[in-house]
Amino acid sequence: MLTALNEKNELVSLIQFSSREQLHCIHATSSFICSSCRSPVILKVGKIKTPHFAHRSRKNCPSSSEGETDNHLKGKKSLYLWLQSIGLNPEVEQVYQQIGRRADIAVHTGDQEYAIEFQCSPISSKVMLERSKDYYSLNIIPVWILSYEALQLSASGIIKFTEFHQQFLRYSETLKQYFLLSYSSEKNIFIIIYLISPISKHSFIVTVEHVLHQSFPFPKFPLTAISLNTDHVGSYILYREKWIVSRFKYNQGHKDHFLRKLYEEQETILLNPPWNGLPLCSNTYFVTHSCEWQTYLYLHMKKEKALTKERLLAHFIQLIKQKIIETRQLQINGSIDYAVKSVSEWLKMMELCHVVTKQGKMYFINDNCMKHKVETVEKRDEAVKNFMNKYMNDIINLYNAR
Ligand SMILES: [Zn+2]
Structure with a gap:
């Protein structure tokens, strides 16, 4: 503590003393008690630590910060x-x-x-x-x-x-x-x-x-x-690719919901299209990796062929409720519906990257994306590079527009 009461019941703050001599002097001439529990405290003026008060014994001080x-x-x-x-x-x-x-x-x-x-x-x-x-x-x-x-x-x-x-x-x-x-x-x-x-x-x-x-x-x-810049996005994508490889290496077989889902949809994580797992503001809401939650949305759209935002959102909320997608314990402000925000942001991004098209209230995966196949792992690097070259500015602009 930096404060204590002296014999006259005056609050003494150590901040007002600039020299050690002054402190040694009041140490020799005054006695102090804690301003909260009123038990005796000692003034400690050492060589290393900032001068402070410490309780003589640590019992029952409601606001003690001993071991400070x-x-x-x-x-x-x-x-x-x-x-x-x-x-x-x-x-x-x-x-x-x-x-x-x-x-x-x-x-x-x-x-x-x-x-x-x-x-x-x-x-x-x-x-x-x-x-x-x-x-x-x-x-x-x-x-x-x-x-x-x-x-x-x-x-x-x-x-x-x-x-x-x-x-x-x-x-x-x-x-x-x-x-x-x-x-x-x-x-x-x-x-x-x-x-x-x-x-x-x-x-x-x-x-x-x-x-x-x-x-x-x-x-x-x-x-x-x-603003988000190309270095930030480049680094983000690099880590995403590392994550994909380690997710593949350390998979838990059939217990792994994500890999199983990909398998059911005749996809594999190493050949996942390059637009799954982009840097979105919404990524912060989730402990689940961006590649994973965005892929879930993508697979659902692909399966349903045409979908309203509301139906996609309902599916997304279901995945969150089932803890398949795990959210971060943030001070989520009551005014933000993070699930709505995430789905909206993702759809907007997919439209910008020409993965999804909106007609009226319906969203579709574009034909060329439906047929999109990364053939080999070696070709994935190239696919990612081409995709990022093409859409880097759109990704950055959407993020910065918020
Ligand atoms: Zn105390």
Whole structure:
């Protein structure tokens, strides 16, 4: 903790002390208690870790953050200084006795109070939801910021998001896409992650933007409309092809619903047409790979020959209910019907790529696509390349149009 009460019952914040000498001095002359549970705490001024208070014994503090990492202490401190620098009056470690919570930082703008939680260590979605609910019960809006240091981003722009990280994905109505807000306490910068394209259950191709502290307003974050580009799509397709090969190699035989379905329709995964598994905004909704859920839609259209959007949607929802298509646990905003959005986006894409034609209310697979056959695995590479050359711009334009 960065705050505690002194003998005079005054709240002492360590943020206001800049030198270690000052800290050693108050360490020698004052005693402190926790502002939440009022049990004794010790001021720790070491060589490595940010100076902080720790409970003498850890019993029953409702808002104890014992074992607090240095990353967390530093983050709280620099986020506090950031809010102050943009003209707000933040409070570090604000205690709310009614709900037994201590927000990392509390801040007001106008009539609205916000509780900022800088999250470094994994917590379950249940705990996160409960905390949020408690804040909302006091009309406080919780703002969750993930520690950038808790993320693993590779040089190639691939990021691993565990279930914990995925809880921080937020939907922007303006951008019509998910983004993730993180903060680096090492570098004092905000890192916003955009264009989140899943390539497997936990791996994503992303685009990252760094925004300096000083220029970052609150509470409205400065989101940038970053466009999908050919590099992103190229990389996405490369990973899709890898996924197809490994899906083929490690198949579970007849227990594998997807491969069985392909077999029944006289298709095989290695010779799947190149338009199954394109980068769509909707891909983020699903744990199931884009190649898989898009192929299910394609096979159904092919089988039915002519179909309305409503009938295709009904089939899609059925597959989701049966857990054949698995959705991601996202903060899916009530106003978005992700299944409707996914089917609409897919149909639009298929029309653009001349796979599907719409006549009145009916959708058909085009004749040349019905007969389309990739003959050998070697020829698939070529088919993918030709298809991407032909439709790269349409794919990018549709994604960016949202
Ligand atoms: Zn306490």
